[in-house]
Amino acid sequence: MPVGSVDSIGGNLDGIDFDVFCMKEPDYVMMLMSTHGTNIRMGEHKNRDGVEAFQYPEVVHNHYQYRHQIDDHNNKRHQPISLEVTWATKTWENRVFAYLLATTEVNCNLASSFFIGEPPLPSLSFRKELARELLLNPYFNRNVATDERPKRKRTCCEHTFTTLRAYTKWQGSDIIPSSSIYPQRMCKGKHRKVRTYCSCSPGVVMCEECYAQHKLEIDGQ
Template sequence: MKLMSTYGSPIPLRDAKEKRRRVDGEVKTFKYTETFENHYRYRHAVDDHNNLRHSDISLEETWVTHRWENRAFAFILAITEVNAYLAMRYFVWRCGDKVPMTFLEFRRQLAKALIENEHMRAEEEDTSPRRSKRSNATTIHELLSAPTHARFYDGSKWNLGAKSPYQKYTCKTPGCKKFIRTYCSCSVGCWMCYGCYGNHRSAVATDGNVQ
C-alpha cells in the first residue's frame, strides 16, 4: 500500500480502458488513475512467473535441501532461469520466424549447456600450464637454519638426535662441498649453502617468473 500511495500520478492514463459502474441506478464510465491502472494491467505477472517457476522438473522441488541458504540460492537460480526464458521469448523468438520452445525444452537445453559448458572446458585447458607457473610464483623461498640438534627432516618433523646442537652437513647441491646447517623453505631438510641458495633463487625466478 505504501508503493501504491506514493507511486504514479492521480491523472488517468490516456490508453486506459473505460470502466463501467452503476451508481444510484445510473451507469457511470471512468478510467483508473495511473497507479491502479498499472496494478490491474500487470498484476498477473507474478502469477505467470510463479507458474513457470513451479512447472515440471522445477529446480526448487528436485533439489531436496533443508538448509535455508541453499533454499535461498535455489530460489534465486529458479527466478533467473524463468527470467532468461521470458527474455528469450520476448526479445528473440518474438522478433523472428522461430516457433517459441516450451519452458520444459528450454530447461533441458539450459541444463545440457551448463553441463557441457565450452567456456569452462576452454578455461580448464588454459589453466593447466599456468597453474604450475603460479604455484612456483607463490612458493615462499627463504634461507632458514635448522633447529638445534637437527639430524634430518622426515617429511613431517625434524629428527633432533644430533649430538652437537649446531651440527653441520654437506650442501646437497651437486659439486658443492660446504658444511652448513641451512636450507631453503621450499625444500625443508635439503641442505643448501648461501651461495647455492642465490643460484637457486635465480633459477626459480627464470623458470617460475618469480621476482
C-alpha cells in the first residue's frame, strides 16, 4: 500500500456511530477514531522522503492542525501572569473559580478576535478591559421589581452550638455546679435528653434538630 493511502472502517458503540480513519505512513498506519470527518483530502500537499506529495484526508488534516489547541490555550492562560498562581488561595471554591475565570478570559479574547477579525489583544490588556466591563456591568444597576428581594434583618447575636462542661447544670439561665458529671435535660423539642444549647439562649436545652429550627426562627425574623 503506497504512503498516503487512506481508508476508513465504520462502527457503532453504545448507539453512537463512528469511523476509524486510517492513513499509511512510511513505517506504520495511522489510525484515528472519530464521529466526524471524511476521507476527502484537503489542505496543503505534504512531502515524505522519496514519496510524491499528497494531501491529508480531512480527519488527519484536522488532527495535525488543531492538536496543539489545548497546549496553546493553557499557555495563554498562564502567560504572562497566571491568575491561578498569583491568587494565593487554598480554598477549593476559589481555586476552581480562578481556573474558570482564567479559562473564560482566554475564550473571550479568542472569540472576540474571531468575530472582529483582528489579532487577539495581549493578555494583560484584555484582562484590564474585561475587569472594567465587569465592574461597570449595567446588569447590577437594574431597578426591576422582580429583582428586588426583601432584605433579611440582621440577627442581634451569634449562634454557637455549645455543650455544658462536666459537673455543671442549668438553674434557669444560670450555669451552676452539679454533683453529677454529665447531667442531662430533655430538649425543647422533646426529642431526647442532651446537654447542648445555643449561646444566644442560655438555659434552653437543644438537640441538633432543635438548634437548626431555632436558627431558622431567629434569623428569619
